Amino acid sequence: xxxxxVFMAIALPALALFFIFHTYPALQGxxxxxxxxxxxxxxxxxxxxxxxxxxxxxRAGAAYIFTFQFAIVTTIVVNIISLLIAIGLNSKIKFxxxxxxxxxxxxxxxxxxxxxxxxxxxAHFLPQIGTVLGSELLSKNILGDPxxxxxxxxxxxxxxxxxxxxxxxxxxxVTISEDLYEAASIDGAGIWTKFWKITFPMIAPFFTINMVLxxxxxxMVFDQIVAMTxxxxxxxxxxxxxxxxxxxxxxxxxxxQSANAVVYFVVIVIISIIQLKILNRREAAN
Amino acid sequence: MTRKKTxxxxxxxxxxxxxxxxxxxxxxxxxxxxxPPEMAGNLLVLPKSWSFDNFKQAIEMTNFFNxxxxxxxxTFFVVIFTVxxxxxxxxxxxxxxxxxxxxxxxxxxxxxxFIPFPIIMLPLxxxxxxxxxxxxxxxxxxxxxxNLSFNVFIYIGYIRSIPVELEEAAIIDGASTWGVxxxxxxxxxxxxxxxxxxxxxxxxxxxxxxxxxxLSDQSMATLPLVxxxxxxxxxTDYNLAFASYLMALAPMILVYVFAQKWIISGVMRGSIx
Numbered sequence: 001x002x003x004x005x006v007f008m009a010i011a012l013p014a015l016a017l018f019f020i021f022h023t024y025p026a027l028q029g030x031x032x033x034x035x036x037x038x039x040x041x042x043x044x045x046x047x048x049x050x051x052x053x054x055x056x057x058x059r060a061g062a063a064y065i066f067t068f069q070f071a072i073v074t075t076i077v078v079n080i081i082s083l084l085i086a087i088g089l090n091s092k093i094k095f096x097x098x099x100x101x102x103x104x105x106x107x108x109x110x111x112x113x114x115x116x117x118x119x120x121x122x123a124h125f126l127p128q129i130g131t132v133l134g135s136e137l138l139s140k141n142i143l144g145d146p147x148x149x150x151x152x153x154x155x156x157x158x159x160x161x162x163x164x165x166x167x168x169x170x171x172x173x174v175t176i177s178e179d180l181y182e183a184a185s186i187d188g189a190g191i192w193t194k195f196w197k198i199t200f201p202m203i204a205p206f207f208t209i210n211m212v213l214x215x216x217x218x219x220m221v222f223d224q225i226v227a228m229t230x231x232x233x234x235x236x237x238x239x240x241x242x243x244x245x246x247x248x249x250x251x252x253x254x255x256x257q258s259a260n261a262v263v264y265f266v267v268i269v270i271i272s273i274i275q276l277k278i279l280n281r282r283e284a285a286n
Numbered sequence: 287m288t289r290k291k292t293x294x295x296x297x298x299x300x301x302x303x304x305x306x307x308x309x310x311x312x313x314x315x316x317x318x319x320x321x322p323p324e325m326a327g328n329l330l331v332l333p334k335s336w337s338f339d340n341f342k343q344a345i346e347m348t349n350f351f352n353x354x355x356x357x358x359x360x361t362f363f364v365v366i367f368t369v370x371x372x373x374x375x376x377x378x379x380x381x382x383x384x385x386x387x388x389x390x391x392x393x394x395x396x397x398x399x400f401i402p403f404p405i406i407m408l409p410l411x412x413x414x415x416x417x418x419x420x421x422x423x424x425x426x427x428x429x430x431x432x433n434l435s436f437n438v439f440i441y442i443g444y445i446r447s448i449p450v451e452l453e454e455a456a457i458i459d460g461a462s463t464w465g466v467x468x469x470x471x472x473x474x475x476x477x478x479x480x481x482x483x484x485x486x487x488x489x490x491x492x493x494x495x496x497x498x499x500x501l502s503d504q505s506m507a508t509l510p511l512v513x514x515x516x517x518x519x520x521x522t523d524y525n526l527a528f529a530s531y532l533m534a535l536a537p538m539i540l541v542y543v544f545a546q547k548w549i550i551s552g553v554m555r556g557s558i559x
Binding site for chain 2: 010014015018022029039102103104105107108110112113128171226240248262
């Protein structure tokens with residue numbers, strides 16, 4: 001066989017399989033979003049009715065607000081903590097290897113199971129501590145409070161998310177030469193100046209990767225919520241993914257949730273593009 | 287470079303911080319060994335006895351070995367097929383990027399990374415069940431195909447750093463394109479193969495959403511899925527539940543303890559590509 005034919009014989013099946021299992025379902029989803037299909041039985045075209053309903057639907061609106069609030073707060077908190085830990089791990093410390101291994105450990109664990117463990121911590125362990133300390137805030141289960149439950153989910157997401165982001169920042173920090181800091185010290189620069197003038201500009205590309213990946217991951221939050229609140233109390237922690245799953249599989253809203261999924265996709269793409277634009281411009285300015 | 291003194295303040299702060307990471311795991315281990323009456327007391331103390339009764343009961347109740355077998359079967363074959371096929375596809379694309387078709391294919395796979403799973407989820411489940419793929423084999427096929435998107439991206443970055451001259455020498459010696467890949471390129475990809483294997487292994491072992499929506503039969507459930515299915519039956523028997531969680535987490539923790547250096551550097555290599 002000729003060389004080009006061999007390459008074609010490899011690429012074509014890959015393209016076909018990817019199209020069948022990824023693109024085709026996506027196209028089907030878009031197609032059904034213009035119908036009233038329940039997931040079974042007959043269906044009719046309904047035009048853009050589903051899309052109009054998504055925008056009018058309070059449940060969907062609440063899911064979008066919760067998901068955004070969760071994703072923005074978690075992305076910011078995860079990145080601040082990761083950067084601090086990475087800077088710590090990159091300085092002259094004892095037990096560096098062991099500490100690095102501990103901080104990375106959450107990355108390898110099942111999010112769902114960690115969620116179950118934290119569920120217990122919020123429901124039983126913290127209230128026990130709270131009772132002993134006489135603290136009213138701690139002595140109740142925050143996952144049972146519609147106004148506070150989202151914080152519990154942020155905490156478990158941060159606990160796990162810091163691992164990966166720390167590693168990325170660490171990869172960036174090790175590329176910075178010690179000489180730069182020494183030169184800055186000679187010029188009389190303080191820790192703060194060194195961070196903003198040397199560290200931050202040097203790790204800017206890693207900051208961009210982390211912000212974009214974190215935001216995208218947290219906009220898709222699912223496992224943590226299933227394990228911790230199941231979307232409750234009420235619908236206060238129902239994320240968009242969970243809503244699509246519930247409505248689509250259990251609520252007979254196949255077509256309607258397909259429209260919701262398309263809206264969701266457009267939102268994620270827009271946010272990713274905006275983030276890349278802003279962060280790249282800042283990088284270039286530096 | 288001057289030798290700096292150990293910064294003890296940062297060392298101590300990092301050790302204190304690491305307690306936050308270790309604490310939930312400590313809690314999981316101690317509770318898994320406790321009995322229900324002990325739960326009424328201080329949750330921080332060690333269990334009175336280190337009896338494996340909870341584990342035995344959890345194994346029977348959740349049919350642990352069956353779920354372990356399912357998770358292992360899926361993870362094992364997904365890793366093997368992902369490394370073998372995704373590297374091959376990436377090679378075909380990387381060596382032809384100057385051609386329009388392959389360049390389009392590259393961006394096609396790349397752009398799929400931006401498509402969140404929930405968007406394809408509903409039609410995909412209909413499709414796979416209609417085609418009799420709502421089982422472990424179907425799951426393996428989907429993981430291997432979906433992995434293409436990210437892996438093609440990281441493999442190509444690496445393959446393009448391998449000089450074409452190496453291949454040309456092998457071709458002059460009479461090797462076919464197929465032979466060149468397996469005998470010359472694939473061995474050179476070893477560090478990237480390791481990275482892909484690690485990330486794929488963690489992804490397949492810990493994934494919850496795809497098994498949840500795809501598998502129709504409870505006997506096919508993977509380890510994370512089993513914890514979810516039995517959540518209502520554990521009800522308030524936290525000792526039993528935690529024994530079960532711990533057994534589901536243990537295989538990866540054990541692998542991590544022995545191979546952490548390798549895993550960390552592998553993931554790092556993949557992420558900064």
